[in-house]
Amino acid sequence: QKEVEQDPGPLSVPEGAIVxxxxxxxxxxxxxxxxxxxxxxxxxxxxxxxxxxxxxxxxRFTAQVDKSSKYISLFIRDSQPSDSATYLCAxxxxxGGSNYKLTFGKGTLLTVNP
Amino acid sequence: EPExxxxxxxxxxxxxxxxxxxxxPISNHLYFYWxxxxxxxxxxxxxxxxxxxxxEKSEIFDDQFSVERPDGSxxxxxxxSTKLEDSAMYFCASSESLERFQYFxxxxxxSVL
Numbered sequence: 001q002k003e004v005e006q007d008p009g010p011l012s013v014p015e016g017a018i019v020x021x022x023x024x025x026x027x028x029x030x031x032x033x034x035x036x037x038x039x040x041x042x043x044x045x046x047x048x049x050x051x052x053x054x055x056x057x058x059x060r061f062t063a064q065v066d067k068s069s070k071y072i073s074l075f076i077r078d079s080q081p082s083d084s085a086t087y088l089c090a091x092x093x094x095x096g097g098s099n100y101k102l103t104f105g106k107g108t109l110l111t112v113n114p
Numbered sequence: 115e116p117e118x119x120x121x122x123x124x125x126x127x128x129x130x131x132x133x134x135x136x137x138x139p140i141s142n143h144l145y146f147y148w149x150x151x152x153x154x155x156x157x158x159x160x161x162x163x164x165x166x167x168x169x170e171k172s173e174i175f176d177d178q179f180s181v182e183r184p185d186g187s188x189x190x191x192x193x194x195s196t197k198l199e200d201s202a203m204y205f206c207a208s209s210e211s212l213e214r215f216q217y218f219x220x221x222x223x224x225s226v227l
Contacts, residue, residue: 034215043118043205043218044157088157100209101147101159101170102216 003027006089006105015114019076023089023105026070030091032100033065035074038086038107047087048074079112086110116140118219120206126225127196135191135222137206146189147207147216148181150174157205163189196226 006023013019021035032051036044048063050056050072056063064073072091076083086107092100119138127133139146148160161171163181180192189208193200203223207216 032215036218041203041221041223043120043220046215046217049215090157100145101162101172102149102157102207103159104157106156 003103004089004091004105007108008106010109010111012111012113013079015079015081015112017079017112019074019079019083019110019112021074021076021087021089021108021110023072023091024070025072025091025103027091027093027103028067028070029093030103031093032091033063033072034090034092034102035061035063036088036090036104038088040086044088044090079110081112081114084111116217118206118208118217120204120219120222122222123220124223124225126227129198129226130195133193133196133224135193135204135206135224137189137191137208137219138187139189139206139208140210140217141187143208143210143217145169145209145211145216146181146183147209148191149205149207149218150202151205151221152199152202160191160204193224196224198226200224201226 035048038044053067060077062075088107089105090102121136146163151157161175162169178194203221205221206219209216
């Protein structure tokens, strides 16, 4: 079983739609959960960072973590064409000798159509 | 806004040649990382570096790879004898502390011919 699984999409939605992006993971030691946005041929840009189970909101973005189900989500409200990018989930821990290296999902390619 | 800077943006090299990829992390950050992303695949961890030594490395980071912080600002990744399969985007990242989030540079695209 892969450590982090993410549906690669592609996902295409109309402008204004609510977008739901998800990742599952197998390593219960993961403590910190992140969502990065990556435009084509650019570096990952941090969007959201959460530690505990529950929801965290930042503007149009909400990150949700369910540690009991090993499932994380990113919701984008009122999606805009500028949100078109690849969204990467990432997670990390310091257990088992790991010094907070990031383990990424494969990324979901999102296109928001005007 | 502070950012991680990587040079060059694109490096083309012949198989067997040595390459050095350069990074300038954010100035008050203490932890430095290299990741790579082969086209169409996941971003993968290569190595982390703190206090002038490697703190963790992946299986990918074999004897062909080395990292160095030659001065107070630069952080480099050297590949001694490049192989075709080293072709990838290489990302440098830095963080203020271990459990704080990592900021990524724009990457260096390495093409090995």
